[in-house]
Amino acid sequence: MDTAERLIESTRELLWERGYVGTSPRAILQRAGAGQGSMYHHFSGKEDLALAAVRRTIDQMRATADVLLSAPGAAPERITSYLRRERDVLRGCPVGRLTMDPEIIANSRLRQPVDELFGWLRRRLADVVAEGQARAELDPGLDPEATAAAVAATLQGGYVLARAAGSPEPFDHAVDGILALLTCPAT
Amino acid sequence: MDTAERLIESTRELLWERGYVGTSPRAILQRAGAGQGSMYHHFSGKEDLALAAVRRTIDQMRATADVLLSAPGAAPERITSYLRRERDVLRGCPVGRLTMDPEIIANSRLRQPVDELFGWLRRRLADVVAEGQARAELDPGLDPEATAAAVAATLQGGYVLARAAGSPEPFDHAVDGILALLTCPAT
DNA sequence: GTCTATAGGTTGATAGAC
DNA sequence: GTCTATCAACCTATAGAC
Numbered sequence: 001m002d003t004a005e006r007l008i009e010s011t012r013e014l015l016w017e018r019g020y021v022g023t024s025p026r027a028i029l030q031r032a033g034a035g036q037g038s039m040y041h042h043f044s045g046k047e048d049l050a051l052a053a054v055r056r057t058i059d060q061m062r063a064t065a066d067v068l069l070s071a072p073g074a075a076p077e078r079i080t081s082y083l084r085r086e087r088d089v090l091r092g093c094p095v096g097r098l099t100m101d102p103e104i105i106a107n108s109r110l111r112q113p114v115d116e117l118f119g120w121l122r123r124r125l126a127d128v129v130a131e132g133q134a135r136a137e138l139d140p141g142l143d144p145e146a147t148a149a150a151v152a153a154t155l156q157g158g159y160v161l162a163r164a165a166g167s168p169e170p171f172d173h174a175v176d177g178i179l180a181l182l183t184c185p186a187t
Numbered sequence: 188m189d190t191a192e193r194l195i196e197s198t199r200e201l202l203w204e205r206g207y208v209g210t211s212p213r214a215i216l217q218r219a220g221a222g223q224g225s226m227y228h229h230f231s232g233k234e235d236l237a238l239a240a241v242r243r244t245i246d247q248m249r250a251t252a253d254v255l256l257s258a259p260g261a262a263p264e265r266i267t268s269y270l271r272r273e274r275d276v277l278r279g280c281p282v283g284r285l286t287m288d289p290e291i292i293a294n295s296r297l298r299q300p301v302d303e304l305f306g307w308l309r310r311r312l313a314d315v316v317a318e319g320q321a322r323a324e325l326d327p328g329l330d331p332e333a334t335a336a337a338v339a340a341t342l343q344g345g346y347v348l349a350r351a352a353g354s355p356e357p358f359d360h361a362v363d364g365i366l367a368l369l370t371c372p373a374t
Numbered sequence: 375g376t377c378t379a380t381a382g383g384t385t386g387a388t389a390g391a392c
Numbered sequence: 393g394t395c396t397a398t399c400a401a402c403c404t405a406t407a408g409a410c
Contacts, residue, residue: 003393018289021209024385036387037394046386092287099350100279100287102205111353118351122360141371143364149357150364153344160343161336163286164305166298170336173309177330177337181368184328190375211403223405224376233404377410384403392395 004042006032011053016094019101020050020110051110057094058117069124075132076183079125083155083175089168096156122148138182147182154178191229193219198240203281206288207237207297238297244281245304256311262319263370266312270342270362276355283343309335325369334369341365 001009010031014023025046029039043049068082095117104110125148132138154174161170188196197218201210212233216226230236255269285291285301292298312335319325341361348357 018208019206019287021205022289025387026385035395037396040387041393096344096347096351097287099347100206100284102209105350105353111351114351115353118348118357122348122357139371142367146360146364146367148364149345149348149360150341150362150368153342153348153357153361154337154340154365155344156347157283157340157343157345158336160283160286160347161305161309161340163292164283164298164301166292166302170305170309170340173333173336174340175337177333177335178341178365178368180329180333181337181365184326212405213403222377224378227405228375375410377408379407379409381406382404385401386399388399389397390395391397392393 003032003034003038007034007039007042007049008052008056011049012057012094015050015053015057016091016097019097020103021101023050025049047107047110051113054098054110054113058113061095062117062120065121065124069128074137075128075135076137076179078128079151079182080179083151083179087171089159089162089171090166092159092163093156096159118152121152124148125151151178151182190219190221190225194221194226194229194236195239195243198236199244199281202237202240202244203278203284206284207290208288210237212236234294234297238300241285241297242300245300248282249304249307252308252311256315261324262315262322263324263366265315266338266369267366270338270366274358276346276349276358277353279346279350280343283346305339308339311335312338338365338369 007028010028011023014027014031018027025036025039028049029036039049043052064085065082068085069078071078071081095114098104098110098114104114122145126144129138129142129144129147133140133142133144154177158171158174161174162168164170194215197215198210201214201218210233212223212226215236216223226236230239251272252269255272256265258265258268282301282304285297290297291301309332313331316325316329316331316334320327320329320331341364345358345361348361349355351357
């Protein structure tokens with residue numbers, strides 16, 4: 001792994017753990033085992049490096065979600081496998097975490113990829129819901145967009161509740177709750 | 188409003204906007220119009236002042252939620268009025284925001300009140316769900332705890348989606364989605 | 375109770391040697 | 393490409409005058 005690569009990976013970890021405001025170039029360099037010159041050679045500064053890190057995290061998240069949501073099988077099962085996929089719940093969502101950062105939200109270059117990921121996710125989930133309705137796997141009375149937003153929000157909020165509790169239990173409960181609501185009338 | 192009061196209020200605002208990591212004593216003092224001596228006279232330091240601010244925010248949140256969830260009326264209506272109460276969605280939840288802060292989570296004194304609030308909220312919502320089931324207003328097959336966690340998570344996740352989008356729309360969508368799921372089999 | 379002065383460390387960035 | 397040296401500004405806290 002070359003230096004630029006190590007810088008991006010260290011930044012990804014620190015953005016996840018501490019956010020943009022809480023992450024200093026110095027901490028990134030220390031973790032990457034690089035000097036200051038390396039960073040300012042490969043990137044124009046903290047913002048530029050963070051953008052590279054955010055883009056990579058988001059590409060990974062989208063790919064992971066797409067595999068699970070595009071798998072063969074019924075819509076409720078695909079949504080279940082997405083919500084129940086293995087997660088390090090107490091670390092939180094590396095993308096959702098960024099939305100609480102004032103300097104990410106204030107900076108349109110940094111916010112844009114985050115916006116795109118959640119926009120894509122809601123559309124993708126809405127498509128799965130609509131497919132499920134067409135195949136009589138889900139209640140045809142549901143609004144696909146609203147249902148998709150509720151599913152995505154439950155996931156993000158589950159992280160919040162779990163971190164507050166210091167335990168993954170509220171996350172698992174929330175996922176159980178939304179899945180029961182989603183599948184109860186259809187079965 | 189005396190100096191200690193202004194310090195607490197300024198801290199509450201800044202914790203909401205920027206989190207604990209992103210808030211400096213200097214910024215608090217500037218906003219409160221106080222000098223450094225005042226802060227270290229009334230509080231032992233940043234942590235102590237933040238604790239006072241967090242406790243006050245949490246007391247307010249609990250009181251507001253309790254009024255809406257304890258109002259007369261059917262369970263679905265009370266949950267609806269809680270989820271649809273006026274909110275400054277793009278500012279996010281002042282308590283949920285704290286769960287993304289590494290130094291809040293790592294500090295048990297600061298995390299404790301946050302933990303208590305969400306624990307209380309989930310129990311309160313579960314009680315409302317159970318009451319609704321007893322009065323045949325909600326599907327008796329639902330697990331009250333899981334349903335309550337899903338409702339609380341939708342709220343918290345709604346803020347995340349809205350801030351990512353730069354618009355309250357995903358929040359409103361998520362709330363519509365969870366309420367439709369909750370009330371559809373009962374009606 | 376509040377102020378200013380000061381401390382030792384960190385932030386994000388630049389300069390220039392190698 | 394990577395390093396160290398340096399910068400002005402800021403961080404959290406303490407000291408001590410008023």
